[in-house]
Amino acid sequence: MTTADLLQALRAALGDDHVLTAPADMAGYAEDWRKRYRGVPLAVALPGTTEQVASVVRLCRAARAAIVPQGGNTGLVGGAAPDGSGKQIVLSLKRMRRVRALEAADRVLVAEAGCVLAEVQRAAREAGLLFPLSLAAEGSATIGGVLSSNAGGTAVLRYGNARALCLGLEAVTPQGAIWHGLSTLRKDNTGYDLRDLLIGAEGTLGIITAASLMLYPQPAARRTAWVALADVAAAVHLLARARDALDAGLTGFELIGRECLHLVARHFPALRAPLPLDAPWYVLLELSDSEDEAHAQARLEAVLGAALEAGGALDCALAASLAQATAMWQIREHIPLAQAAEGLNIKHDIAVPISRMASFVADTSARLQRMIPDVRLVVFGHLGDGNLHYNLQAPAAADADAFRAQHETACNELLHAAAMAAGGSFSAEHGVGLLKTAELARYKDAAALAMMHAIKRALDPDGLMNPGKILRT
Ligand SMILES: Cc1cc2nc3c(=O)[nH]c(=O)nc-3n(C[C@H](O)[C@H](O)[C@H](O)COP(=O)(O)OP(=O)(O)OC[C@H]3O[C@@H](n4cnc5c(N)ncnc54)[C@H](O)[C@@H]3O)c2cc1C
Structure with missing residues (x-):
């Protein structure tokens, strides 16, 4: 043809x-x-x-x-x-944006692949339920995209990533056949898990056309706090304290370095940080409570009060209203946008065991600053999942394009090697795409890589599905 x-x-x-x-x-x-x-x-x-x-x-x-x-x-x-x-x-898949069904008794929603994440959240909310996957791009990211990249976001520590929220898929195979796998069952051990194979495959094994998604009850109350901290070790201690005290109620724990807030202040001056920018680190913490507002408030105050008393936290601000809580989250969500507005930068999406996070950040920041004096470390992310966006912005007066061209390879090598040596990952939630194919070839276990190539060859022998992504051909 x-x-x-x-x-x-x-x-x-x-x-x-x-x-x-x-x-x-x-x-x-x-x-x-x-x-x-x-x-x-x-x-x-x-x-x-x-x-x-x-x-x-x-x-x-x-x-x-x-x-x-x-x-x-x-x-x-x-x-x-x-x-x-x-x-x-x-x-x-943009035109396929229907919510096909919502079955409250099963706590399941079936959405087409082009359905925008925020629309799925809204449909769940209107039924009195919660679709918990949440990320800053939720106004544009689609269900097919979040599943194909197995996206994470801000609520993984309580609800899991996209994979954990998917019960079944409808997909088109590389041969053009339709796989009707829209199960709504929690249990179905009938052979190889094709759903989990397509999730995170970044479009290299087939096309997701619809998904059945798990819903949760809406919490009775939510409380949000903004905490100033002296270092990452203090943030890790606060995380442990919050986990012990709040258990499954802890639904968000985001770490934010001060440089992120300088960028947000410069590019989005209407977004005012709740505390002065005199601490090196901040945590945005969210509690979801199944009882009521007063119960939630008391639990969060107890955790933060103990942290302040023990000297683990320097200062904190509790959102007194939904508007204040939303404003705190908006600051967090505008960090990637502020970085983009500041110019090209070097992004990383690393995972490291939480127990090693403090020493990892201390060690790698010192090495990066020795390598590039005045580099701006724009570090933020989902500390509750051991996942940081460890980004580097050019020194204030430097040309962003030249900075990236000159330093990207060396910075990637330093951070990825350090993350792998610490038992971590070079891609926690964004996937591999085109950007990290060399890292995959370099760091992935040889037997795992061989199985990945064999699966790709078996399902897509002509290599027509998103060639060059994930696996170098
Ligand atoms: C401001 C901002 C913040 C972000 N925050 C987060 C975050 O916190 N956590 C996180 O994990 N990610 C985050 N991301 C990354 C991004 O939003 C996610 O990767 C999201 O899952 C992509 O969805 P999408 O619909 O835009 O997919 P696309 O970008 O269109 O595609 C992503 C991949 O999936 C494949 N694909 C898309 N649709 C299908 C389909 N129907 N079938 C098969 N393959 C398909 C594509 O080929 C591609 O490989 C962020 C991005 C931005 C811009």
Whole structure:
């Protein structure tokens, strides 16, 4: 099948309006969120149904055209970016955004892959329930995208990551067959777990078209606090104290370095930090309580009071209203946006056992500062999961592009090697995409890597599903 035949067949299958080929129409699909990867797709296909997704896959297969699945295009590792060959088809799930069902008795919601995360949260909320996956890009990230990258976010320490919240999938295989796996069961031990294989596969093994998702009860009350700390060790102690006292009530524990708050203050001056910026570290802590507001308040005050008394915390502010709690979370969520506004930077998404976090940060910060005097360490993240976004911004007066070009490789090597040596990971929640294929080849256990290649070959022998992502071909 020629390229012209493929485009004609795609238009016949989807309708002219749902096959984009003009560069201006495709621009938003051709470049990733961080503007690191800009490709040139042959076309962007926008199917509206699972059957249409299967048709697109079969047509692309006949034409031997590679497919790049795309959701909200908010991924941070280039996984949804087409290459520059002008031959790949971006398959956007954007039109498939229906919540198909919500069954309160089963605590299950079935959503199509293109459903935006915030819409799923809203649908659950309107039914008096909670879909707990939450991240700063939730206004654009889709269910297909969060599952394909096994996203984490701010509530993992209580509810788990995307994988832990998914009961079943509907997907289109690389051969163009539809897999009807939308189970709503908690238990189903019937062979290999294909759901877990597709989750986190970053579109390299098939296309997720819908998912059944677990819902939780809405907490009766939530309390949020902002705590100033002298160092990461104090944050780790506070985490242990909060876990012991609050148990499953602890639903958020985010670490924020002071440099992050300087960037937020510069680019989003309306967002005012609740405490003066005179401490090196801050923690944003959230308690979800199943009783009531007074109970929640008393529990949180007890934890923070004890931490202040013991000298573990320097100062703290408790949100007195929902508006104040929202404002605290907005500061946290604007850190990546403030970093993007400040200019290109070097991002890391490392995981380290919590027990080693304090020495890891102390050691690596000292080494990085020796390597690049005046480098700005923009460190924040999900300390409750042992996951930090350990980012580096150019010194204030330096050119951001030149900084990245000069230092990225050495900084990556330093931090990734240190994380691996500490028993951690070079990619905690963002995935591998294009950005970290070299790290995967270097650090992944050899037997695991061999199994990954074998699975890829078995399911996608022609290598048409998101080639070059995760595994180097
Ligand atoms: C400001 C900001 C904050 C963020 N915070 C977090 C965070 O806290 N935690 C976190 O984990 N991530 C975070 N991210 C990263 C990003 O939001 C997540 O990776 C999200 O899961 C991507 O969803 P998406 O729909 O945008 O996917 P895309 O970017 O479109 O795609 C991501 C990957 O999934 C594949 N894919 C997409 N849809 C499908 C499908 N239907 N079937 C098969 N493959 C598919 C793509 O090919 C690609 O490999 C953040 C991003 C931004 C911009």
